[in-house]
Amino acid sequence: MTNAKDDGQREREFLAEYDPRAFDPIAVTVDVVALTLRAGLLHVLAVERGGPPFAGRWALPGGFVQAGRESLDAAAARELAEETGLDAAVLDRVHLEQLGSYGAPDRDPRMHVVSVAYLAFAPDLPEAQAGSDAAGAAWLPLEAISGAEQPQTTARRPFEQGRRTGIYGGGTGRRPPESSASDRSDADAATNAARSAGRSAEAAASGDEESGFAFDHRLILADGLERARSRIEYTPLATAFLGETFTISELRAVYETVWGAPLHAGNFHRKVLSVPGFVESTGQTASRAGSRGGPRARLYRAGDARLLHPALLRPDREESVR
Amino acid sequence: MTNAKDDGQREREFLAEYDPRAFDPIAVTVDVVALTLRAGLLHVLAVERGGPPFAGRWALPGGFVQAGRESLDAAAARELAEETGLDAAVLDRVHLEQLGSYGAPDRDPRMHVVSVAYLAFAPDLPEAQAGSDAAGAAWLPLEAISGAEQPQTTARRPFEQGRRTGIYGGGTGRRPPESSASDRSDADAATNAARSAGRSAEAAASGDEESGFAFDHRLILADGLERARSRIEYTPLATAFLGETFTISELRAVYETVWGAPLHAGNFHRKVLSVPGFVESTGQTASRAGSRGGPRARLYRAGDARLLHPALLRPDREESVR
DNA sequence: ATAATAGTGTCTATCAGACATTATCGG
DNA sequence: CCGATAATGTCTGATAGACACTATTAT
Secondary structure, X not given: OOXXXXXXXXXXXXXXXXXXXXXXXXXXXXXXXXXXXEOOEEEEEEEEEOOXXXXXXXXXXXXXXXXXXXXXXXXXXXXXXXXXXXXXXXXXXXXXXXXXXXXXXXXXXXXXXEEEEEEEEEOOOOOOOOOOOEEEEEEXXXXXXXXXXXXXXXXXXXXXXXXXXXXXOOOOOOOOOOOOOOHHHHOOOOOOHHHOOOOOOOOOOOOEOOOOEOOXXXXXXXXXXXXXXXXXXXXXXXXXXXXXXXXXXXXXXXXHHHHOOOOOHHHHHHHHHHOOOOEEEEEEEOOOOEOOEOOOOEEEEEOOOOOOOOOOOOOOOHHHOO | OOOOOOHHHHHHHHHHHOOOOOOOOEEEEEEEEEEEEEOOEEEEEEEEEXXXXXXXXXXXXXXXXXXXXXXXXXXXXXXXXXXXXXXXXXXXXXXXEEEEEEOOOOOOOOOOEEEEEEEEEEOXXXXXXXXXXXXXXXXXXXXXXXXXXXXXXXXXOOOOOOOOOOOOOOXXXXXXXXXXXXXXXXXXXXXXXXXXXXXXXXXXXXXXXXXXXXXXXXXXXXXXXXXXXXXXXXXXXXXXXXXXXXXXXXXXXXHHHHHOOOOOHHHHHHHHHHOOOOEEEEEEEOOOOEOOEOOOOEEXXXXXXXXXXXXXXXXXXXXXXX
16 A cells, blocks of 8 residues: 655655644643542642733643643643642652543633643642742632532532431432433533533633633533542542552542542442452551541552442432433 | 732733744644444544655544634544535534544654544445545455454454354353453543553554554554443444434444444343433334344334443453453 | 441342243345 | 244342441540
8 A cells, every 4th residue: 555665765855844833833731630638528739820811810730731842641740740749759649641632712812722631639638839830729629619510419518418328328219300400411421521622612711700710621620520420430549539548438438529429338338348459458457446436447458450340330310311 | 819900901911912933833633533334344434644744554534723713623523524525414423522632742753743532433424535635535444454452352253153142142151361451451441531642652653564554543543442332331322323213233233343242132122222212212113124034123213311321331341350 | 325437247129141932034 | 944033021140229237436
């Protein structure tokens, strides 16, 4: 199929003449949705923009990809490191994966900017450090931002209201339809990348007034949260929110917080231990019990599975699925 | 938090002075992994490159995003339309979703190019039309390309070897370990976007000799295939490979071809009909039976579900999961 | 002592999958 | 007629979830 004549020659000539500036430029940035658990609440890393556009507004940590010098993954890791002030050792324990790309022409008022978004799961980290071009950085509790990106349940904090029973805490089995599934509920369980790009940015160039987020970062955040909820179903990544060792209860708290729904302690316990490779015992026991008593829990560490089989499926979303 | 003083004024001044060419450029392209079923085999749309780099090699259809004028989704749809020569009516029936972004600095010899990859599911379409900068376009049968991106089963064609029983065709239940899971098997079932970006392109700037694909398009294709296998588990998108109406057997053939494994006809039939919103009856019957006889099958069309609950899980991959 | 928790046992409805059966059609 | 297929029925093992119970700890 290929005329092998002197392709190499022609390619070299072509490249010598190639002018990278011969077209309208599009800038490429990475933005990171970095999630962590602090005091039983999901937090997202945010920076306060130091300069225009959107000076003074919150934004996801991120920045321009260094052309010709780094991959997208490397750029995301670099931005995350700059904004958290963490050394490589700690960053090794942070899970980082690509979320999706956002490229509406008007999502940045300066020019056409394509942002490759990343999703990070981090254990509880020290306070954030403001990077170079940011006025400040902080872990924002998600509840303080908006209610729209919360799960389909009305329960905001898992532990507050009357305890429900059952691993998926339904009591009577399935829960009532509740709010007539907003358009956001079409976010796919497996991947929601399809929704990510090129939507005619509702809140784009003007930022999102309600949340205070710059650009379309509130949309990216919402997609990241939905992805996080889905990821912990099929992967052991919930352990990335915890330390080296942890108890089953701590792991359950991760699920309850990310999903926003209480789970049945007993069933969850048995289920986690039954999934091969999810967690492995350390043989040790927590030095102290919980603040409200109870036996001291055994300690586990993350297993070697990269996928959960069978998966830990979320509470039924039957009605919100159509 | 925002000093509302004269932010608007400062933003306008800033934007007036902003120079989009003040930094090293990165080009942004979209590339489409367009899949279809022809004669019972998965085919991918490919173009033969008309000019350097990689002149004469196969590549995924794609091209540069038009700066400031189109979103990523729009660019992908445009490239797909150009390369297939289809009108908007037919393209409406093609499913298109974002797959992931690839941005290794050396993946294109010309300059740093970030490619946003898309995945398309299309019904059987007429022959492809070569676009402007392509020497030719064709639907390539996947088997002719390489074996590496095939599913974990050794079965290449579902219908060939001795028919296995059971919806997931195990006969004795679980299948033997088979090949010791290559590194590719870590591809996540829910989403494999994490693997997509910035890998230090093994076969990057030199293209992939074995497959004949330019750039890192063979990697993108492999990721697209894995995503396709996963997508039809949790979504009704398998119907996107079929016409307006279809029989359950035709739908089963889609699954068998994409997964590369035979399924049990009876169990599959019952399962599909039991998932709410997957398919809905047209009340009609196929005008003719299959080539080898049998009763005429009833015709269905795609239902209104966007997610399958419960999902149609793939045959057990227990051993390949760790 | 009281209350909450860790961990385990058990029961039931549901479901995946193995297997069987009947009716219908093409060759 | 023969063989393959569509569609349905039935059985079994596994599992999700409801519920109960014991032992252990903090307050």
